[in-house]
Amino acid sequence: MHPSDWTGRARQFVRPLDALLRSCANELRSYAQGIGRSLALGLAREGAEHQVRHNQVAVRELMPPSAGRDAAEGAEAERKDENMKAVAVNSFGDPPRVLDLPEPEPGPGEILVGLQFASINPVDWAATAGALTRFTKHRFPLILGFDGVGRIQALGAGVQRFAVGDLIHGQFWGDVLAFGTYAQRLTIVEQPAFGALQTVPDGVDPRLAAALPTAGMTADGALEQLGCQAGQSLLILGATGGVGVLATQLAAQTGLTVIATARADAREQIQRLGAAETIDYGTHTVDDELTTVAPGGVHGVLDLVGDPEGLAAAVRHLRDGGRVVSIASGVTDELAAQKRIIAINYVLDDKPARLRRVSERLAAGRLEVPVDREVALQQAPEAVAAARQGGARGKTLIRI
Numbered sequence: 424m425h426p427s428d429w430t431g432r433a434r435q436f437v438r439p440l441d442a443l444l445r446s447c448a449n450e451l452r453s454y455a456q457g458i459g460r461s462l463a464l465g466l467a468r469e470g471a472e473h474q475v476r477h478n479q480v481a482v483r484e485l486m487p488p489s490a491g492r493d494a495a496e497g498a499e500a501e502r503k504d505e506n507m508k509a510v511a512v513n514s515f516g517d518p519p520r521v522l523d524l525p526e527p528e529p530g531p532g533e534i535l536v537g538l539q540f541a542s543i544n545p546v547d548w549a550a551t552a553g554a555l556t557r558f559t560k561h562r563f564p565l566i567l568g569f570d571g572v573g574r575i576q577a578l579g580a581g582v583q584r585f586a587v588g589d590l591i592h593g594q595f596w597g598d599v600l601a602f603g604t605y606a607q608r609l610t611i612v613e614q615p616a617f618g619a620l621q622t623v624p625d626g627v628d629p630r631l632a633a634a635l636p637t638a639g640m641t642a643d644g645a646l647e648q649l650g651c652q653a654g655q656s657l658l659i660l661g662a663t664g665g666v667g668v669l670a671t672q673l674a675a676q677t678g679l680t681v682i683a684t685a686r687a688d689a690r691e692q693i694q695r696l697g698a699a700e701t702i703d704y705g706t707h708t709v710d711d712e713l714t715t716v717a718p719g720g721v722h723g724v725l726d727l728v729g730d731p732e733g734l735a736a737a738v739r740h741l742r743d744g745g746r747v748v749s750i751a752s753g754v755t756d757e758l759a760a761q762k763r764i765i766a767i768n769y770v771l772d773d774k775p776a777r778l779r780r781v782s783e784r785l786a787a788g789r790l791e792v793p794v795d796r797e798v799a800l801q802q803a804p805e806a807v808a809a810a811r812q813g814g815a816r817g818k819t820l821i822r823i
C-alpha cells in the first residue's frame with residue numbers, strides 16, 4: 424500500500440478518538456469552573472495533552488516510517504487552537520517578538536506552570552545574544568525570561584516537590600533554554616540545575632515574588648563575597664538598578680555605611696532605602712566625590728556596572744586589605760593582580776538557599792522590592808528595548 428493511503432487510514436482511525444477525548448477534556452474544563460479551578464484545569468490539560476501525545480503515537484505505530492511525518496503533522500495541526508502567547512526569538516540576535524507558540528507539555532520530572540508575572544533582567548537579552556551558550560543548551564524559538572511567578576497546572580511523571588495548584592516563583596533556568604517566563608505557560612524540571620524554584624512564602628505579593636529572584640539572590644551572594652562587617656563602609660556602583668536597590672537595603676541593614684551612586688532623580692529613593700551618601704555620577708566623577716565623602720577610604724566596593732576604568736578609579740579609594748566584588752565582569756586581570764586588595768568577579772551561586780533567604784526577608788517585611796514599571800505581555804518587547812537603554816530604577820514587571 425502507498426504511504427499516503429496509510430496516512431489517510433491512520434487519520435480516519437484517530438479523528439473520532441481525538442474528538443471523543445477532546446470532548447472529555449472540555450467536560451473536565453467546565454467542571455473546573457465549579458470545583459477547585461486550578462486542580463481540575465491541570466487535570467483537563469493533562470488529559471488533553473496525554474490524548475494528543477497518545478494519538479500521535481497511535482498514528483506513528485499504524486504507519487510505515489515514511490508516512491509518519493505526514494500523520495504526526497496532521498495531529499499537530501489539530502492542536503493549533505492550543506497555542507499560547509510568548510515573547511521569543513527565532514535565532515541569536517533577533518529582536519524579541521510576541522508569537523503564538525505551541526503549548527508546552529510536561530515530560531517526566533517536569534512541571535507545567537501557568538505564569539502570572541515575569542520580571543526583566545539583563546540576562547534575558549544576554550541569552551538572546553547567545554551569551555549563555557557555554558553554560559546551557561538552547562532551543563528555538565527561544566522564549567525570553569528567567570524570573571517569574573505562576574501556578575502549577577500539571578505534573579509530569581515522578582514529580583515529588585510540588586503539587587498541582589502550588590504558587591511558585593524563582594529563577595526558571597531549565598536544563599535546556601527554550602521555555603522562558605515571558606509566556607502564558609512553561610515547562611521546567613522541578614529541580615533545575617541552574618535556577619531555583621520554590622513555593623511563594625505566605626504573605627508575599629505574587630508581583631514582588633516575580634520581581635525578586637535574580638536580583639535578590641545576586642545582591643545576597645555579592646554581599647556575602649564582600650564579607651564587610653557592621654560599622655564598615657561600602658561603595659555601591661550602579662545602586663539604582665534591580666540588584667542595586669536590594670543590595671543597598673541589605674548592606675544598610677547589616678550595619679554598613681552605604682555610599683551609593685545615583686543620578687539626581689533617584690537620590691531620594693536610594694537614601695530612603697538606606698544609603699548614607701549618594702554620588703550623582705551624571706554631574707560628578709565618583710573619584711572626586713569620594714575624596715570628600717570618604718576621605719579615609721572605603722572598606723569595600725560592590726560593582727554592578729562593569730566599567731573597568733570607572734572601577735579602577737573607585738578602587739583607588741579602597742583601604743588596604745579591602746575587597747572589590749563585581750557582578751558585571753568589571754575586575755580586569757590587572758585589578759585582580761593587585762596585592763593591596765582582593766578583587767573578584769562574582770557569578771551567582773547557591774541559588775536555592777539565597778532565594779529562600781531573600782524571600783523570607785521579603786515575607787517578614789524587611790525588604791522592599793521597588794517596581795519601576797509594569798507592562799502587559801504584548802508590551803514586553805518594547806519594555807526590553809527600553810531596559811537595554813538603561814535608566815532602571817528597580818524592577819520592570821510583565822503582567823501575563
Ligand SMILES: NC(=O)c1ccc[n+]([C@@H]2O[C@H](COP(=O)([O-])OP(=O)(O)OC[C@H]3O[C@@H](n4cnc5c(N)ncnc54)[C@H](OP(=O)(O)O)[C@@H]3O)[C@@H](O)[C@H]2O)c1
Pocket residue numbers: 544545546637638641660661662663664665666667684685686704727728729730733749750751769770771810812813814815816817
Ligand atoms: N554575575 C551575576 O551572576 C549577575 C547576576 C545578576 C546581574 N548581573 C549583571 O549585573 C548588572 C546589573 O544588573 P541589574 O539587574 O541591576 O541591571 P539594571 O536593573 O539594568 O540596572 C543597572 C543600573 O546601573 C545604572 N548605571 C548605568 N551606568 C552606570 C554608571 N556608569 N555608574 C553608576 N550607575 C550606572 C543604571 O542607571 P542609569 O542608566 O540611569 O545610569 C541602572 O540603574 C548587569 O550587567 C547584569 O547583567 C550579573
